[in-house]
Amino acid sequence: MIPYLPADRRARKARICQYLAFAGIVLIAPFFFIGGPQWTDGPLYKSAWNLGHILFFVLLTIAVQPWRIWAGWRLWLFATLAVFLFGLGIELLQYGLSRQMDWHDVLRNLLGLWAVLAVWPRAIRGRFSPPTVWVLRIIVAGLLIAEVGDIARIGIRQYQVSQLLPALYDFSREDPAPFWNGPITATPGNRQNDRQGQLEISLSTNRYSGASLDNFPHDWRGYRHLIVTMYNPQRHSMTLNLRINDVKHDLGDNAYNDRFNIRLELPPGEHSFRLDLDRIRDAPAGRRMDMGAVRRLGLFVSGLTEPKTVYLRDIRLE
Known part of the structure; x- marks a missing residue:
């Protein structure tokens, strides 16, 4: 029996890698269109799930082996163009299936390709000078580290939220965008009350105008009351609407009577509202709100005749 030569062993390993890559593609491909994070899921889960784009295109590159067709800079150029167009097609198909398009996913697809091209022996052997190879590897590694670093930062932030x-929000933060939706900005606090910060909510004359807190500790079990402290700089009282709902409401038809709704009369100056959590829990018609999975809290107005501003100074449980 003739033993395998080193070249034969390399070819055999390459074929095994190719077959395993094809198997991985078959397993992963359906998840571009089914499963995955819902719009109600938290930012950490969504970010971690997106790493699947990199893994899929690593496997796809190994399975297709574009270095059998092109070499050198032509390999990088044409393979990049092919993956860009393929990834763009996936995003358009997802959009057609009522899933959200994300142009950052196209970059993640390219990162999967570039990661393989930068290290796979047949893709670089004899095609580039050693310094060029290491420059390419450093660039690709930097992009991958930045991608994973973003997820790590989100993980740290979500741990801090938990x-x-x-408290439901840290008013010392300078950027409320990862936590709030709407026309809201952080402003300096009230030194007299020793506040670290407050949030300015700009209210417009749109039919509905306000802000919603989406990223906060969702398990309210074990507490009795919700405290909301606001400041009204106007010389007259104004009415704000407060709505609170759980995950089940977000996944349903968003019916008005399936959440907690209350009108808050806010006089001039600072005022605190103390709301019974049992009342919030029992608000949905025909069921109880899941107080271990509270998902969204909104403050809004309707039908203003002129723009106004209010300040949120505290929001916490007790």
Whole structure:
């Protein structure tokens, strides 16, 4: 029996890698269109799930082996163009299936390709000078580290959010965007009351105008009351609407009577509202709100005749 030569062993390993890559593609491909994070899921889960784009295109590159067709800079150029167009097609198909398009996913697809091209022996052997190879590897590694670093930062931020209770928001933060939706900005606090910060909510004359807190500690079990402290700089009282709902409401038809709704009369100056959590829990018609999975809290107005501003100074449980 003739033993395998080193070249034969390399070819055999390459074929095994190719077959395993094809198997991985078959397993992963359906998840571009089914499963995955819902719009109600948290930012960490969504970010971690997106790493699947990199893994899929690593496997796809190994399976297709574009270095059998092109070499050198032509390999990088034409393979990049092919993956860009393929990834763009996936995003358009997802959009057609009522899933959200994300142009960052196209970059993640390219990262999967570039990661293989930068290290696969047949893709670089004899095609580039050693300094060029290492420059390419450093660039690709930097992009991958930045991608994973973003997820790590989100993980750290979400851990900090989970440790906020009984507070629902950290008013010392300079950027409320990862936590709030709407026309809201952080402003300096009230030194007299020793506040670290407050949030300015700009209210317009649109039919509905306000802000919603989406990223906060969701398990309210074990607490009795919700405290909301606001400041009204106008010389007259104004009415704000407060709505609170759980995950089940977000996944349903968003019916008005399936959440907690209340009108808050806010006089001039600072005022605190103390709301019974049992009342919030029992608000949905025909069921109880899941107080271990509270998902969204909104403050809004309707039908203003002129723009106004209010300040949120505290929001916490007790």
